[in-house]
Amino acid sequence: MTTLFISDLHLSPQLPKTTDCFVKFMREEAIHADALYVLGDLFEFWIGDDDPSPFAAQIKQEFLTLTQRGVDTYFIQGNRDFLLGKRFCKATGITLLDEHTVIDLYGKKAVILHGDTLCTDDVRYQKFRAKVHMPWLQWLFNRLPFFTRQRIANKIQGDIKEVKSSKSLDIMDVNQNEVEALLRETGTDLMIHGHTHRPGTHEFSVQGQPATRIVLGDWYQQAQY
Template sequence: MRTLFISDLHLHSGRPDLTRALLHFLASTAQECDQLYILGDLFEAWIGDDFIPEDLQPVVDALNALSRSGCEIFFQHGNRDFLVGQRFAELTGVQILGDSEIIELASGPALLMHGDQLCTDDHAYQALRQQLRNPQWQQAVLAKSVTERLEMAKQLRMASETQTADKSTEIMDVNPQAVQQAMATANSDLLIHGHTHRPAVHSLEAGKRRIVLGDWDKSGWYLEASEQGEKLIEFNLN
């Protein structure tokens, strides 16, 4: 059994190189895996399943092709693509996960999260996250026109960039106590997440581990899990 994990690609029209890199990854590296987990922020913004940008249609088609080839694909919402819904799942063949999921790897149980819910020191973001994940708020947004939603996504990105520039790196990282609590609740010695864009394998107390997936920007990242263990891999996007 070979399982791959990716997150934080932030695909959008301004970075066609990222889309090309993902298409190559899905057609090559992912072809040899049994399961692929996408742990959030596949897209820079997703305004609803009724609007698929033309430049992202190949991604939908490639995910569908990989799924039909026999690879199980799982998708977890991030803080950028929280409006991905059932229609997207039907078009791609992915299975949508909850915010926290336990899966079984060869090394034992693993807790999967996007990771933003662990950044509990960022109180302003956590308040915003609660709003963005509210089903009633999401339904109200999806009822708006595509033009309105595109403008709203633009405004949210601008606000996020402004707020991020004013925050310390410590506030935007995960809170150690939140990590400990999440792993204890899940009864898991391994946590895999993205969001922070700080790829690393952290050794914790009592033999526990936290693996942080890298974002795709200057290079790409994926985690490979097999009977030999877990390996965090960086690769050239070109």
């Protein structure tokens, strides 16, 4: 039995090699799995389930093919694709999960998430995140013409790159107290997330009990899963 986890692919029409890697992964690896969990930032920027582009259609078709073959597929929104919603899920057969979700991983409980909610030292980002997750603001944004949303998204992407270039790496990493608090809250000792682009396995203790945090890598350099 195999359960696969991926995160931070940042798929984009401008990165065809990454898309090719994703297609190969879906057809050669994911197709043989029991389940696939996508832990956010599948896309470089997703501005709506009504994206009419051939690129969006291609990605949707890969997921539809996978779910039709019987592979249970789950998605947690990231900070780049938090607008992915019910319409995408209906078109592909995937299941959208809460931002923090506890799963049964072959008899062991694990909490899975994108990971950006753990980066509480980055106060500026957390304020931005709270703002763009307001339901009324998303409702308004989704009703703008698609080309208008594209222009806004391009502006936001430029601003994000500029801000990130001036931040320290430590601020953009997880806060250990936040990690331990979520493990206590969910009653788990295993956490799997992405977002930080710092793949690794971290062993520590929570209230005297061993715990593990697994960080998934991004797909800028290699297709890690």
